Each structure stands twice: as structure tokens, then as C-alpha cells.
């Protein structure tokens with residue numbers, strides 16, 4: 739995982755699958771930002787091979803739950819019930835970001 743900072747928020751990105759981990763509230767915080775500020779998060783490709791693969795929370799090791807995002811129901815996100823962190827696969831931030839502007 740590579741840690742980098744976007745608008746004062748530290749986010750972690752997996753170097754092999756380009757998925758991004760957000761701690762609770764970080765995702766909604768970043769979705770409110772100007773498009774240019776979060777450009778680095780919007781890159782990334784869907785990785786079909788990871789489809790259906792179960793993930794675990796990098797914080798507490800709990801199994802992540804696959805749920806429909808309240809922002810864009812066509813996007814399935816992986817959420818941790820314990821710490822409320824959210825895992826987005828590559829390209830999913832872009833989908834949520836576009837949806838919030840509708």
C-alpha cells in the first residue's frame with residue numbers, strides 16, 4: 739500500500755490493483771472536493787479479475803461487506819462494519835465522483 743495525501747486526507751492505494759482504502763468519513767470528505775484536487779484518485783481501471791473476491795479490512799482484519807453505494811447504486815463497494823472504512827476498486831472513485839454531480 740502506498741500512502742499519499744489528498745487535500746490533507748491520507749489515503750492508501752494498493753500498488754498492484756490500484757484500489758484505494760478510505761477511513762470512515764474520508765470518502766465523503768473527498769467527494770466534496772473540487773475535481774482538480776482529487777484528480778489522482780480518479781485514475782485507475784476496473785479490475786475484473788478482482789470481481790467477487792473477498793477483501794479484509796487493512797485496519798482491523800474484519801471481512802469486508804459488499805454493499806451498494808448510497809451515492810451510486812450501480813457501484814458495489816467493500817465496507818468494514820467495525821471501523822466503517824471503505825475499499826474502492828480502481829475506477830470506482832471516479833464513478834462515485836461523477837454521480838455526486840448529478
Ligand SMILES: [Zn+2]
Pocket residue numbers: 795796797798799800818819820821822823
Ligand atoms: Zn475495519
